[in-house]
Amino acid sequence: MSRMQLNIKLDRDEEKQLLEAVKAGAEKENISLKEFVLNALKNHLAAQTNTQPVSPKSFATKIELDEVKRRIIDFEIGLMGELRKNKKEIEEQIAVLAQAIAAIESRLDDLNPPSNF
Numbered sequence: 001m002s003r004m005q006l007n008i009k010l011d012r013d014e015e016k017q018l019l020e021a022v023k024a025g026a027e028k029e030n031i032s033l034k035e036f037v038l039n040a041l042k043n044h045l046a047a048q049t050n051t052q053p054v055s056p057k058s059f060a061t062k063i064e065l066d067e068v069k070r071r072i073i074d075f076e077i078g079l080m081g082e083l084r085k086n087k088k089e090i091e092e093q094i095a096v097l098a099q100a101i102a103a104i105e106s107r108l109d110d111l112n113p114p115s116n117f
Contacts, residue, residue, distance in 0.1 A: 010016050026036035060068070 010019055022036060022040075023033060026033045029036060031039075
């Protein structure tokens, strides 16, 4: 039986933090790092086979994600512009209604002057 070896370089901080979490998990379970990693891999593979998706997963590329982000930002900007426009229109309508109410009150005062006893 030939011996197989798996070497993984951990360069990024997230990867180094993951390694520290794996070491802590192995210590907690009082097993070797090798056993912990192999168990995690087995559990992950078993979970994958039990929960196979109906349709294959599609992963977006960085370019596609950047495009989606750009579209979301454009949509937000457009939406904020529409909200500002609607707010301005509503404020104008309120001002017109306030003028109309003031005119009606003035007419009512002219038609029914206050009576002094």
